[in-house]
Amino acid sequence: MEKLEKAFALFDAYNKQDPKTLVWDGVTYPEEYFYAIELYNWVLKLEPKASEPVLLASRSQHIGRWTIPRDSYPDGKAGYLNWRSNLAKFHATKAGELMEEAGYDTDFIEGVQKIILKQKIKLDPEVQLIENALCLVFLQFQFESFIQKHAEDKLINIVRKTWKKMSQAGHDAALKLTYSERAKDLIGKALG
Template identity: 45%
Template sequence: MAISQKQSHAFQLFDAANGKDPNIEIYKGEEFPKELLYSLRMTDMLTRFAPNASEVLQLAARCQHICRWEIPRENYEMDRVGYLKWREELKKFHAQKAAKLLSRVGYDQDVIKEVEFLLLKKKLKKNAETQTLEDVVCLVFLQYYFEPFIKKHSEEKLLDILQKTWRKMSSQGQMAALELSISGKGKELITKAIADGAE
């Protein structure tokens, strides 16, 4: 996907912000700030899944988790209600952070509002770009972050996670998920999750 000079500048600001993440992830022997690596994975997955994605969608994908570490999960009750509250606060936080940086770059309010709309996941299953962003989020999770869950959680918990993930995805996203390069155990769990009730 070709990108404009303005978009390139926005990516630079997003990456600089995420580059401050104190949490480090090692990937292929190299250290990355965790959210910077996540943002690069989002852009890469979007390019593969939706090569003709709009500029707005490309921007939203790159800043999906911008400065996420500033609102830690531990600040909320460690139950379902606390988790959902944390997720809602994060979406608003990401949208506000992105809006400020996009304004600095010189994007007009229409573009900024569209990026905020996507980051807030409005009209999921009804808006094509919101759905594409959610598909990419799910694909990145399955490709890069599900494997560590296998070692930490029971099969029952893993199947629940997979079924919830599967229901968020479009049929195209689900097809792409089945083609991901993941472990045999991961594929086995996905197959079982689908058979056990994911639609």
């Protein structure tokens, strides 16, 4: 557990450098630090006995995301997909560097990186667990702000894509979240 706690401390210190902040329940947080903690919390809610690699991946899934902004890539689907791919590789590399500093060996680090890179999603239950948790963080903490920024047809499409990424355990947890009336309406239309 000593290595795990050291890695968490390194991940958290890195994510606390995020210049973007958000306020939740009256407290201001560096954005990626907040989301990393909430992703970790969702993993534990979904699987209280989650493995050490999954816990490490949850805390570092989007580590340093602010360092590669979306607007540094071209608009459109191709630009978006290229950004996402390069970002995932960055997250895996940065997490690996910090895990090595915490004392983990190469084989263990590579196992965590496979989860961060979402390799074999739908086939690997640990990767699916992370994907469920990511979708739940989005629905709980980010969906309402998306509603303010996007047209209804795009929001319905976002919900459908999010739903498709989750397993039944993710769906069950998502249906128990508290949503605004507008969000409930959009989710109903997307799933109807």
